[in-house]
Amino acid sequence: MHRAPRRRAASRAVATLALAALAAGGLAACADDAAPGTAGTQGATSTGATSDAAVTGRLVVLAAASLEPVLTKLGAELEAAHTGLKIDFSFAASSALAEQVVAGAPADVLLTASAATMKTAAEHVTDQAVFAGNTLVIVTPPDNPGKVANLKDLTNNDLRLALCAEEVPCGAAAAQVIEKAGLKVTPDTYSENVTAALQLAVSDEVDAALVYTTDAKDAGDDVLTIEFPEASTVVNDYLVATVAEAPNAAAAKAFRDLLASERGRSALAEAGFRLP
Known part of the structure; x- marks a missing residue:
């Protein structure tokens, strides 16, 4: 807000009154400008420009x-x-x-x-x-060489199977699902994470793997995805x-x-x- 100029002494009252009116008007204008300006500054904190400065x-x-x-x-x-x-x-x-x-x-x-x-x-x-x-699904290579159709099929000892290591969430979920289903499954390999388990199926290094629904969806046609009802018993x-x-x-x-x-x-x- 700019300050009104200091008024020089004037000999006529009319001039004094006129200057006073002008000064008052200037102050009022500054006040009117200040309110929107202040609101605009506050509002700018939520705008992209100000956010860019902070983020x-x-x-x-x-x-x-x-x-x-x-x-x-x-x-x-x-x-x-x-x-x-x-x-x-x-x-x-x-x-x-x-x-x-x-x-x-x-x-x-x-x-x-x-x-x-x-x-x-x-x-x-x-x-x-x-x-x-997230929940689990079974994935196999596109041609499903192990002829997997459901969770119970993973008990086939001739099946090359990959599970996540039990200390990681996808492995813990797989262990719970298998236990709740009353099955005994012996995997050929434990993967360090779900991405690694999925990749084994994509590259045809295993016949099946238990992975998350989201990973199977992201893989698309690179795998065959088999849903099974027991998966709903464990949601991560x-x-x-x-x-x-x-x-x-x-x-x-x-x-x-x-x-x-x-x-x-x-x-x-x-x-x-x-x-x-």
Whole structure:
């Protein structure tokens, strides 16, 4: 707001009154300008330009391997909306990522494929929230060489079978599903994460693998997907949390806001995730 000029002494009252009126008018105009200007400044904090200024730098996101396709897509959209932002994703087994956070690895956001793995890092993260769910399916090479039709077929000892290691969420889910079904299954290999298990089926190195619905959907025609009713007995909840003392808290919040938004939920649903 500019200040009205100091008035010189005038000999005529009319001139004095005129100058006073002009000064008053100038002050009123400044006041009128100030209110919208103040509101505009406050409103600008929610605009893209101001957000871009705040949401910048490097954002480190540690996420379960099964989230790679959908988060890669959402991450690119967030970077496009905030040109000064660079997202570094690390996709791996949830258990390994939680251990990294506990060990003090620099990160801003942690996303796990189970509550159990998030619990490992509970003292090192804040604001935990469930944002999606996932169930298992059987995948085979497209020609289904083992003639698998259902979960019970995985008990065939001649079948080359891959499961995730039991310490990772997809392996824990597989063990629970098999136990609840009252079956005894002996896999030929345990994979470090669900992506690795899926790749064994894609490359025809195994006859079947138990993977998440979302991974099978992303693989498309590279595998044959077989749903089975027992899968509904075990649903893995996916959790997101902000790492305590996150180096880039503003960007972490923007990432989480996108994940929880209508756009984020739509992308998760399209990828095959269940929504809470």
